[in-house]
Amino acid sequence: MDLASHYRMGSIFNPDPEKKAAAEAGRKMLDAVHPDVWERNADLVQRIEDFLIASFPYFRKGNAHHTLDALRRAVWKGDVFIVEREAEYRGGYVATQARKESGFWGVDNYDEVPFTKEPWPDVPDTSAADWDIWHDANNLAMMHAAVRAAPALFLPMFAQAGWISRYGVPDLSEGFAATESTPLGDAEPFELGESTLSDDVMEIAARGVSEGQEADCYAEYERALDLCTAVAGPMSGERGLALCRANAFDNYQQCRGY
Amino acid sequence: MPRLHPLRSIIVNYSPDDQRISVYGVDKAKTETITAGALEAPIFLEEEAHKEGAEYKLDDEFARRLGVAMLNVLALSYPDLRQLITATNAPLPRKE
Numbered sequence: 001m002d003l004a005s006h007y008r009m010g011s012i013f014n015p016d017p018e019k020k021a022a023a024e025a026g027r028k029m030l031d032a033v034h035p036d037v038w039e040r041n042a043d044l045v046q047r048i049e050d051f052l053i054a055s056f057p058y059f060r061k062g063n064a065h066h067t068l069d070a071l072r073r074a075v076w077k078g079d080v081f082i083v084e085r086e087a088e089y090r091g092g093y094v095a096t097q098a099r100k101e102s103g104f105w106g107v108d109n110y111d112e113v114p115f116t117k118e119p120w121p122d123v124p125d126t127s128a129a130d131w132d133i134w135h136d137a138n139n140l141a142m143m144h145a146a147v148r149a150a151p152a153l154f155l156p157m158f159a160q161a162g163w164i165s166r167y168g169v170p171d172l173s174e175g176f177a178a179t180e181s182t183p184l185g186d187a188e189p190f191e192l193g194e195s196t197l198s199d200d201v202m203e204i205a206a207r208g209v210s211e212g213q214e215a216d217c218y219a220e221y222e223r224a225l226d227l228c229t230a231v232a233g234p235m236s237g238e239r240g241l242a243l244c245r246a247n248a249f250d251n252y253q254q255c256r257g258y
Numbered sequence: 259m260p261r262l263h264p265l266r267s268i269i270v271n272y273s274p275d276d277q278r279i280s281v282y283g284v285d286k287a288k289t290e291t292i293t294a295g296a297l298e299a300p301i302f303l304e305e306e307a308h309k310e311g312a313e314y315k316l317d318d319e320f321a322r323r324l325g326v327a328m329l330n331v332l333a334l335s336y337p338d339l340r341q342l343i344t345a346t347n348a349p350l351p352r353k354e
Contacts, residue, residue, distance in 0.1 A: 223334075224297045226334055227297055227299060227331055227334060228297075228299055230327065230330035230331045230333070230334055231299035231301065231327040231330065231331060232299070232327075233326065233327070233330055233347045233348070234322070234323040234324075234326035234327050234330070234345075234346075234347055234348065234349055235301060235305065235306055235323055235327065235349060236305065236306060236323075236349035237301075237302055237304075237305025237306055238305075239300075239302055239304075239305055240299065240300045240301050240302050240305060240306075243298075243300050244297070244298065244299040244300060247297055247298050247299075248297055251295075251297060
């Protein structure tokens with residue numbers, strides 16, 4: 001089922017007037033609809049929900065009201081266009097009897113209701129799985145960069161947010177060895193953190209042990225990762241190394257009072 | 259009838275003075291208080307051992323990997339020992 005079919009308005013600066021008018025009409029039609037009527041149409045709500053999930057990876061399921069509200073906001077923002085399928089009903093009055101039989105869209109088969117989405121230009125215009133891969137790659141890169149810059153600050157944050165269990169423990173030892181210009185190559189990470197962070201919100205929220213102990217724990221964590229790498233060197237499997245790193249991280253967390 | 263042995267763990271030690279690697283067999287029960295807090299680097303037979311049918315074969319390559327891993331760990335603490343290691347660090351493909 002692919003609702004996100006190819007509805008393009010032409011270029012942004014020179015939209016196809018006919019398609020633009022159709023999209024405008026669809027938007028007005030959506031505005032005119034009584035939300036509570038749609039909310040009781042479980043089939044329609046389900047289809048909209050499926051469409052939103054497939055099109056917007058960040059969309060989170062909710063009740064019918066939430067789903068229709070999300071659709072409405074997407075249409076207002078111009079992320080989604082609604083186009084009436086049957087031209088003869090567009091803007092016209094539909095007899096009560098006809099409406100009762102065929103619903104708001106003038107069609108019996110809601111599978112063919114042409115919700116269309118204008119794809120964003122700079123991201124993959126494909127499946128939800130591709131979206132996930134795209135997001136995972138971004139998240140992983142971001143987590144590595146953040147943890148490298150200030151491990152004491154970000155490791156517990158990512159751990160509590162569940163990123164560590166999803167993406168694995170950031171490989172600090174190898175990353176540091178590979179690039180000379182990383183800020184933590186041989187510097188004291190915690191002094192850096194202290195001098196650049198003016199407020200102490202994170203200190204209050206996350207600190208379980210003293211600054212000095214924290215530094216010791218991190219140094220021990222790095223040594224533990226060295227040991228994991230030493231054992232994994234001659235090995236071909238991934239699971240042993242992953243588990244060793246997870247053990248190292250658990251010890252690290254324990255050391256820091258988590 | 260083979261002699262009965264207690265369950266043992268192995269402690270591998272290196273003495274740089276007389277360039278000696280010592281292998282200690284220690285009652286597993288005694289080591290458990292130590293290993294409980296120590297970092298475990300697991301080596302899964304499933305990943306590293308050769309398999310014939312349903313059975314794992316701890317072949318030359320498996321022994322080589324295990325040995326290199328032990329030397330690598332010792333070498334973290336004894337850089338001089340690192341200089342002596344000429345064994346291939348990476349896993350070697352098995353001849354079929």
